[in-house]
Amino acid sequence: xxxxxxxxxxxxxxxxxxxxxxxxxxxxxxxxxxxxxxxxxxxxxxxxxxxxxxxxxxxxxxxxxxxxxxxxxxxxxxxxxxxxxxxxxxxxxxxxxxxxxxxxxxxxxxxxxxxxxxxxxxxxxxxxxxxxxxxxxxxxxxxxxxxxxxxxxxxxxxxxxxxxxxxxxxxxxxxxxxxxxxxxxxxxxxxxxxxxxxxxxxxxxxxxxxxxxxxxxxxxxxxxxxxxxxxxxxxxxxxxxxxxxxxxxxxxxxxxxxxxxxxxxxxxxxxxxxxxxxxxxxxxxxxxxxxxxxxxxxxxxxxxxxxxxxxxxxxxxxxxxxxxxxxxxxxxxxxxxxxxxxxxxxxxxxxxxxxxxxxxxxxxxxxxxxxxxxxxx
Amino acid sequence: xxxxxxxxxxxxxxxxxxxxxxxxxxxxxxxxxxxxxxxxxxxxxxxxxxxxxxxxxxxxxxxxxxxxxxxxxxxxxxxxxxxxxxxxxxxxxxxxxxxxxxxxxxxxxxxxxxxxxxxxxxxxxxxxxxxxxxxxxxxxxxxxxxxxxxxxxxxxxxxxxxxxxxxxxxxxxxxxxxxxxxxxxxxxxxxxxxxxxxxxxxxxxxxxxxxxxxxxxxxxxxxxxxxxxxxxxxxxxxxxxxxxxxxxxxxxxxxxxxxxxxxxxxxxxxxxxxxxxxxxxxxxxxxxxxxxxxxxxxxxxxxxxxxxxxxxxxxxxxxxxxxxxxxxxx
Ligand SMILES: Cc1cc2nc3c(=O)[nH]c(=O)nc-3n(C[C@H](O)[C@H](O)[C@H](O)COP(=O)(O)OP(=O)(O)OC[C@H]3O[C@@H](n4cnc5c(N)ncnc54)[C@H](O)[C@@H]3O)c2cc1C
Ligand code: FES
Ligand SMILES: [Fe+2]
Numbered sequence: 176x177x178x179x180x181x182x183x184x185x186x187x188x189x190x191x192x193x194x195x196x197x198x199x200x201x202x203x204x205x206x207x208x209x210x211x212x213x214x215x216x217x218x219x220x221x222x223x224x225x226x227x228x229x230x231x232x233x234x235x236x237x238x239x240x241x242x243x244x245x246x247x248x249x250x251x252x253x254x255x256x257x258x259x260x261x262x263x264x265x266x267x268x269x270x271x272x273x274x275x276x277x278x279x280x281x282x283x284x285x286x287x288x289x290x291x292x293x294x295x296x297x298x299x300x301x302x303x304x305x306x307x308x309x310x311x312x313x314x315x316x317x318x319x320x321x322x323x324x325x326x327x328x329x330x331x332x333x334x335x336x337x338x339x340x341x342x343x344x345x346x347x348x349x350x351x352x353x354x355x356x357x358x359x360x361x362x363x364x365x366x367x368x369x370x371x372x373x374x375x376x377x378x379x380x381x382x383x384x385x386x387x388x389x390x391x392x393x394x395x396x397x398x399x400x401x402x403x404x405x406x407x408x409x410x411x412x413x414x415x416x417x418x419x420x421x422x423x424x425x426x427x428x429x430x431x432x433x434x435x436x437x438x439x440x441x442x443x444x445x446x447x448x449x450x451x452x453x454x455x456x457x458x459x460x461x462x463x464x465x466x467x468x469x470x471x472x473x474x475x476x477x478x479x480x481x482x483x484x485x486x487x488x489x490x491x492x493x494x495x496x497x498x499x500x501x502x503x504x505x506x507x508x509x510x511x512x513x514x515x516x517x518x519x520x521x522x523x524x525x526x527x528x529x530x531x532x533x534x535x536x537x538x539x540x541x542x543x544x545x546x547x548x549x550x551x552x
Numbered sequence: 553x554x555x556x557x558x559x560x561x562x563x564x565x566x567x568x569x570x571x572x573x574x575x576x577x578x579x580x581x582x583x584x585x586x587x588x589x590x591x592x593x594x595x596x597x598x599x600x601x602x603x604x605x606x607x608x609x610x611x612x613x614x615x616x617x618x619x620x621x622x623x624x625x626x627x628x629x630x631x632x633x634x635x636x637x638x639x640x641x642x643x644x645x646x647x648x649x650x651x652x653x654x655x656x657x658x659x660x661x662x663x664x665x666x667x668x669x670x671x672x673x674x675x676x677x678x679x680x681x682x683x684x685x686x687x688x689x690x691x692x693x694x695x696x697x698x699x700x701x702x703x704x705x706x707x708x709x710x711x712x713x714x715x716x717x718x719x720x721x722x723x724x725x726x727x728x729x730x731x732x733x734x735x736x737x738x739x740x741x742x743x744x745x746x747x748x749x750x751x752x753x754x755x756x757x758x759x760x761x762x763x764x765x766x767x768x769x770x771x772x773x774x775x776x777x778x779x780x781x782x783x784x785x786x787x788x789x790x791x792x793x794x795x796x797x798x799x800x801x802x803x804x805x806x807x808x809x810x811x812x813x814x815x816x817x818x819x820x821x822x823x824x825x826x827x828x829x830x831x832x833x834x835x836x837x838x839x840x841x842x843x844x845x846x847x848x849x850x851x852x853x854x855x856x857x858x859x860x861x862x863x864x865x866x867x868x869x870x871x872x873x874x875x876x877x878x879x880x881x882x
Binding site: 226227231242243244246247248249250333337338358359360361362442443446447450451452 | 593594651652653665666667668670672674675676677776784785786787789813815
């Protein structure tokens with residue numbers, strides 16, 4: 176079936192829903208296409224222990240604060256309930272089961288194809304998330320390992336691994352928390368850390384780190400902010416090198432700005448690493464039956480491996496000739512603003528500043544809606 | 553699984569300094585110590601030297617090892633021992649697993665894979681901890697904490713008013729691993745200034761919603777208020793976790809950790825003051841519970857032959873799970 180629309184939003188996660196709500200309040204007609212059967216599918220599928228690491232007051236979508244009774248860091252289940260309520264309150268009815276397989280520019284507009292339909296639209300908002308496609312690295316000998324190897328996107332909780340030795344690869348937020356979750360479920364986890372990483376407690380002496388960065392660091396030159404935060408971290412956490420964490424040359428604030436890398440926001444893993452309950456190991460080199468070999472020449476037996484190796488945007492997988500708008504890592508170069516040379520095209524939700532992705536999405540959604548409203552006039 | 557196969561809190565972390573500390577749990581005497589050899593390692597051993605039976609808790613920590621004060625044999629956190637006078641000897645002390653979390657020191661038997669008690673306090677603010685000893689067996693102690701019928705008699709602030717107890721609802725649901733009780737009813741009258749401090753109104757409904765788990769035995773309470781006319785929740789709520797730790801067959805320690813939803817720095821620090829009071833209230837109310845438990849004439853956990861009320865349904869459900877999950881029988 177062929178359809179003509181003004182605006183199409185691809186993705187019904189926080190980004191797509193926010194844009195929908197902002198367009199509705201400006202009286203602009205639009206359609207949201209979502210590949211899954213519900214809104215917020217990313218959050219429905221994340222591991223169970225996950226909470227927002229950003230403060231709910233600064234993680235609300237446009238026009239709807241979190242309900243009373245919500246803790247500072249809402250749980251995954253609360254996030255899902257919030258997104259359901261958001262879609263309900265703003266009467267957003269995405270077309271579910273519409274997986275956009277291809278998108279291209281045509282005659283100053285865009286043509287999108289799903290399995291059953293073809294959409295012609297004047298404006299296109301890409302809100303498919305920066306965690307659309309799991310990064311799944313491979314290593315020599317992996318096929319002979321014998322135990323299960325799964326990406327963090329398929330990890331739910333540690334119940335199946337009680338008493339098992341599990342290697343978690345990747346010391347990002349997911350990796351560190353999954354190692355903690357495994358330990359809490361009675362498994363014996365080890366965390367493979369590649370390269371230097373900044374570790375920041377979620378709360379700095381009781382105050383959420385997101386708030387410190389929002390109010391303090393966004394107003395200071397990065398060098399000064401780096402110095403202040405390193406001073407605080409030294410005092411709070413001490414030297415982490417004996418435990419396997421080395422510190423990057425670039426300070427934590429500069430790293431966010433320059434390398435777009437957020438630090439490891441610790442929710443309790445470090446305490447267990449320091450007590451020898453969770454081992455920190457090096458980068459993986461190869462696998463053999465029941466064993467993993469590391470780059471420092473050590474070998475350890477494991478029953479299972481969880482790959483917390485992150486995601487990519489996967490935009491160019493379905494968007495023809497998108498490369499020009501993407502950086503070398505596949506992230507759009509333009510956020511919440513018109514893409515030069517491609518009128519009507521917007522990307523939203525592909526940044527992850529220290530102040531929180533959701534906070535950013537709320538700001539971007541309003542801007543995107545304003546641009547679309549302005550164009551219409 | 554038997555009792556010590558589950559993680560038990562035995563001490564507050566700030567009670568354990570450089571000196572080894574004796575603890576008693578499930579009728580076993582243990583010694584807990586910080587083996588500060590660079591790493592923040594903890595050790596827990598049976599509090600009896602394998603040589604000639606000295607109390608190791610009378611000893612000292614040296615170079616990451618616990619040294620017996622009698623003949624100077626020393627033991628690593630994993631129990632591996634050395635005898636200075638007989639280097640070839642390989643003595644071995646009975647070692648337990650030990651970990652520090654939530655400001656508590658936890659122990660369990662080695663070689664068993666128990667899940668750590670789940671306590672979701674992400675985004676809650678810690679307001680206080682307290683410990684009390686009840687002179688009553690585990691089951692009988694727990695009983696007091698999983699029904700609200702005693703609150704009008706025993707408690708000053710917590711719970712429901714005596715004259716309106718009949719209105720209080722009590723819904724009990726259970727799974728194989730847990731027993732949940734949801735109570736809702738009018739908030740008992742409080743001293744006037746507390747209403748604004750706790751951000752509640754006279755006439756509010758009070759919800760006490762808790763779930764008890766059995767590996768180890770602990771209950772997590774959610775307590776909050778709402779306006780019965782609109783159903784609108786009040787801004788704050790408490791989450792309190794209570795761990796029930798048998799010391800001997802007739803004594804039970806309770807460790808309570810209290811958390812609040814609203815941040816202490818909100819309302820210009822008024823919350824911080826409210827939490828100071830809340831902490832004192834929790835201590836006071838728990839004291840009332842344990843004092844009362846000590847006065848029971850019949851401390852037998854047996855429920856058969858007793859006349860039970862509509863609030864007592866969780867007691868039987870908890871008994872069954874303590875037997876099967878916690879004590880590992882049947
Ligand atoms: C583990 C984890 C924890 C996080 N925690 C926080 C946090 O605490 N605070 C914070 O601010 N941010 C956090 N984030 C950032 C997170 O990206 C945002 O919170 C938010 O989910 C981003 O919303 P989004 O709508 O851009 O992407 P998503 O939530 O991923 O939504 C994208 C939607 O697009 C759909 N979709 C994808 N491709 C297609 C297609 N081709 N056709 C149709 N539909 C498609 C997907 O099914 C999905 O529903 C976290 C991210 C992860 C991975
Ligand atoms: S009794 Fe301990 S060393 Fe002899
Ligand atoms: Fe009580």
